[in-house]
Amino acid sequence: MPDPIPSTFSRSGQSLFSVKEVRALMNIEFERAARYNYPICCLLIQIDRIAEIATYHGQEVKSLILGDLVELVRGQTRAGDLLGCMVEDRLLVVLPHTSPREVTFMLKRLLAGARQMRFGSGGRTQAITLSIGISHNQHPEARNFDVLERVAEEGVAVATASGGDRFVETELYGLHERKREGMPASGHPDYTRIAQYGGEDYRQRLIDLMSTDGSLEQAAGALAEEIIARALAETQSEQMPIPPSSIDASKEEAYRREIDNLHRRIAKLTQSLGLTEQEIARLRNLKSVDEGVASLYREVQGLNPADARAELKKDLMSAIFEANLDLKRKSG
């Protein structure tokens, strides 16, 4: 069996995060890019006719091609960071610090690389083509990562409909409203729960939230709203003369920084886990090296002089040796 397709991956290799977690990291990356004002691009890559390939050539071949595609993407992207996951046989990739202009060059290389990626079956080889949807955070209406993902999805649809082997950016950012799945649309903070924990327990609360719905992004969002609500409640009870809006802002900023730090830690952890995994793989390979079987002999033997026909054998050995010496001389 081939390796399973990496469901998530990063620059350094297969990531240990689940698809859910990687998507949360993508959200965080989006928000960080907005905050520090750098470009990020989002790609959704689909192999043309992947369903037919799987039907005719089997799941094994499909997995191999997807695995190769991940390698290709890794090789063709030059950005320092790369975050990706498989979404229903499609590759969702986020490239931080990459502008829409840079990404077009890269995509041309990617399309060309895919066409070289032939696969063989029954003695025939077939080329592979890709349909790619792109989006980026440079558009004024690109308000969150969700928007990027859906614009990229539409790009794939348009690229496929026009025959594949191309990339498309639809620029339909405005069509997508801000939407936060599973989150209260407007603040309905849960005051009872907030009352149960104090300032030191935010970290634990974040972990708890993550363990219930798994998504770091949603958990972080929920926690942020709880924190804001708590701050508001505190202000109200203390009857502080400061306008509530400015308190919101400063407290929110502080907690945001803390959450951001947590995210950085998680990213570092992934990296070191990746390295550990590589090391384990290396050691496993070393272990399977065959030690060999020892020879019966500790030293060179040569003819046994007690052999009944030692003289004749000696002559034969010498004749073989001479012939080989001759051969060696001739070949230089």
Added chain:
Amino acid sequence: MTEKDELQKDHGVLYLGIDLGTSRTSVSASNGVRETIESFVGYPKDPVARKLLKKDVLFGAEAREKRLSLNLHRPLEHGVLKFNKDGEDSESLRAAQDLVKEIVRLARPRKDELVYAVVGVPAQASINNKDAILQAARESVDSVMLCSEPFSVAYGLDMLEDVLVIDIGAGTVDLCRMHGTMPEDADQITLTSGGDFVDDELAKEISKAYPEAQYTKQMLKAIKERHSTVEDNVERIMVDLPVKGKPTQHDITECMQNACRRMVPPIVEGLGQLIATFDPEFQDRLKNRVLLAGGGSQIRGLDSAIQAYMQETLGGGKVIRTEEPMYGGSNGALKIAHDMPEEYWEKLK
């Protein structure tokens, strides 16, 4: 070899006897290991094939089975390495090198041992071929010598002088008159009536007897390897062959006997020539020292059949069968390696 490597290798000497054949390559080693593989080397045709097979190179039966995804080589086809008009064919040379490397690996040498190998090569191999085989072997062992395959078979059986070796392979039957170590052209006759010839004859016989029966070459080869015989009184050979897609029992006893027996006359005719051109004083001795070797010699009763036919046409003869046809060449090469004095190995490093 660097000096450091040599210093580290002071824990033992592993001798290898290697038989590089067209259809099989075998090794016998002084650590007790004996291995044989079909002489196929395959390289994945494209990156996806490589991923699927998880290997850069495949050997033996595995390579044959997965040939659709591979560029397949039989490095010693027709007994010799293939060369094109510009010299050697580089992929086939690489295939030969990889094959030798693989057979050495299968012998499981320890890292800290010296490895000395004797490689038996087809008697008809040219200087160019020998050189290429040496190059291939030097990559994997510390010192190497070539010798002719019929000689190693005979040496393994302690038949050191004046012996006629019949080596029945897949493509050819090699008849070789041994006196000394390296047979010359006049000492050899190559016939094309080897194992593949028997397969073809068997196909003809079956088509004649059972026109409806369906079969493939591979099927017939497998049937032959199980039931081959030239003897008269044998159990009936019953095999299932499809008729219009339905497995049906057939009695192929006569087909098998006829196909296998057709091998005998050309061999004896060839032996006759080699005997007749030998020093008259030793002709009788030669006639009585005929050695039957090679995978194809496993046909039941073949030794007696050749002997009987020799009696009939040459007025006598004695045929001895090697015990282990698959390892006859490599066992003999191992014995030569063992008997070779140290200074010879040293000089050829």
